Amino acid sequence: MANKTKTICIVEDKPELREAMNMMVEMTPGFELGGTYANAEEALEKIPSIEPDAVLMDINLPGISGIRCVNALKTMFPEMLFLMCTAYEDNTKIFDSLKAGASGYILKTEGPQKIMQALEEMIQGGSPMSSSIARKVVASFASLSTENALIETLSEREKMVLEKLAQGLIGKEVADELQISGGTVRKHVQNIYKKLQVNTRVEAVNLYFKR
Numbered sequence: 001m002a003n004k005t006k007t008i009c010i011v012e013d014k015p016e017l018r019e020a021m022n023m024m025v026e027m028t029p030g031f032e033l034g035g036t037y038a039n040a041e042e043a044l045e046k047i048p049s050i051e052p053d054a055v056l057m058d059i060n061l062p063g064i065s066g067i068r069c070v071n072a073l074k075t076m077f078p079e080m081l082f083l084m085c086t087a088y089e090d091n092t093k094i095f096d097s098l099k100a101g102a103s104g105y106i107l108k109t110e111g112p113q114k115i116m117q118a119l120e121e122m123i124q125g126g127s128p129m130s131s132s133i134a135r136k137v138v139a140s141f142a143s144l145s146t147e148n149a150l151i152e153t154l155s156e157r158e159k160m161v162l163e164k165l166a167q168g169l170i171g172k173e174v175a176d177e178l179q180i181s182g183g184t185v186r187k188h189v190q191n192i193y194k195k196l197q198v199n200t201r202v203e204a205v206n207l208y209f210k211r
Contacts, residue, residue: 007034007052011043024112040064054081067100074101104128153195161188166205
């Protein structure tokens with residue numbers, strides 16, 4: 001069963017790239033093309049009846065995005081594998097794709113052959129990523145670690161004040177809730193800004209809840 005032919009579906013709105021991917025799948029031993037779609041709507045309609053082993057998914061599709069498509073299909077078929085194939089390198093799309101259930105993320109500029117190699121690696125249990133994407137992921141985790149370290153410098157009382165601010169309370173309301181003076185609240189807020197290296201309540205709250 002280990003040598004069973006793997007069925008691949010492709011979701012890509014650019015006809016020339018879709019055709020190149022089709023050919024690469026059909027020419028690669030051990031793979032067969034299950035279906036190819038120009039948009040997520042068609043993919044969501046057809047892929048459930050095919051149940052492919054893996055899907056090559058574009059992100060920036062007309063209508064429903066590739067990320068939403070992955071999320072919907074992954075909910076229905078947890079074992080199905082998804083390789084995002086895109087021109088985008090921004091952090092939001094990378095992490096949204098991974099949270100949606102993608103196992104790999106490769107740039108279209110790598111070309112069909114590299115894309116097929118990434119597909120094979122993913123099916124064998126790997127999580128392939130273009131090197132520039134992998135660097136962004138590592139940098140993001142490093143940044144997150146730094147932010148967590150800053151948050152840990154807050155005292156328990158400062159964290160309580162910040163949580164009240166996050167709920168939308170103003171200084172006097174925070175003071176009443178925590179039974180402390182308004183001056184003490186202001187002092188805590190100053191310390192929070194200094195420790196988190198921010199200048200506004202919004203920045204402080206966002207940093208705290210990203211931890």
